[in-house]
């Protein structure tokens with residue numbers, strides 16, 4: 001099993017280039033199902049999750065050309081199969097983003113649900129609610145651990161859909177399904193993440209008629225057919241935040257290039273509250289934490305434009321090192337404090353109760369054997385390892401490779417003492 005070793009590295013310094021957004025590219029690739037023409041997606045990051053999505057598409061019948069670095073050309077001339085592969089869905093929850101486009105294009109999709117009671121534990125009820133509202137028949141086949149969704153013979157029909165929570169995935173799935181439905185669909189309490197706007201832009205280039213993406217009420221006029229297009233993925237705002245925090249936690253200075261400041265406003269605001277200097281320059285976001293006394297602040301995760309849940313764990317790693325106590329509240333996911341146990345192994349002394357973590361601050365972390373319990377928790381472990389005394393050994397790093405392109409290489413480029421090792 002591969003591991004990452006990080007040694008105490010001193011202040012990081014230099015420039016880092018942000019890759020295309022993982023959370024954008026996955027739904028963008030899923031959207032290529034909606035046409036029989038070729039879609040070219042540019043600025044594609046080299047990630048395990050992208051490979052899983054490519055396999056997912058190939059399984060349905062797509063021809064994928066990825067010979068050019070960072071570019072994927074996908075063309076599904078005809079649908080060969082409408083059932084998602086269980087092992088791919090198990091590997092990546094975002095596989096369910098193919099349901100909406102498959103339903104719209106083919107009229108039927110069968111999606112395996114990993115782990116039996118997954119619908120309960122990590123629900124897709126809002127996605128299904130949307131499909132039902134568009135007229136689809138949804139059968140939750142518990143015995144075979146799968147969901148079967150079928151459009152009526154005359155096709156899907158637009159309707160108004162209210163989301164009980166502004167789910168990113170449900171908004172994207174319903175938006176894609178509605179592009180080819182008859183009439184108008186309105187998604188109320190829609191998610192407003194930049195990735196939703198990126199997807200709407202791609203779909204509109206393909207000929208869809210989507211308005212007001214990025215607000216909480218998206219309007220989709222169904223069209224008969226969609227065509228191919230060329231589209232460039234937006235920069236990854238979570239990777240951007242991660243490298244901003246790398247400057248902050250190591251008390252270094254980093255210019256984060258190819259970043260969109262408008263997408264990371266809460267991270268900029270919170271770093272400034274901690275007394276980190278953040279400047280938006282024409283060439284990128286410059287973060288300077290050298291020779292400053294950094295102080296605690298409280299964090300509450302929220303749907304966009306609130307503080308992103310995906311930056312909660314990296315920010316918590318940083319907060320363990322500043323002066324004073326911080327409170328971190330997680331409101332988006334029920335159980336997203338798994339990294340606390342790992343940070344505590346390094347001496348963080350964080351306590352949790354329900355959805356709240358109390359971070360004492362001012363800790364001198366020490367190297368330990370820790371796990372990347374999920375993708376972002378893995379990033380948090382690397383950040384903590386950069387300032388911990390001695391060596392931090394991070395296992396289960398496949399989580400990190402799912403969502404960060406060339407993570408170790410980019411940190412090395414900033415002066416970090418970090419390496420990936422293969423171990424039996």
Ligand code: UD1
Nearest residue numbers: 023094123124125126127165167168169170310332333334
């Ligand atoms: C996306 C992101 C993920 C991010 C999350 C929240 C991708 C590939 N992943 O995940 O990195 O952490 O947004 O910003 O874009 N929920 C329901 N029913 C549903 C769907 C969701 O109850 O049908 C709940 C979830 O359990 C969770 C909350 O809604 O508590 C947010 O989930 P959602 O916004 O759907 O996240 P994802 O789209 O899965």
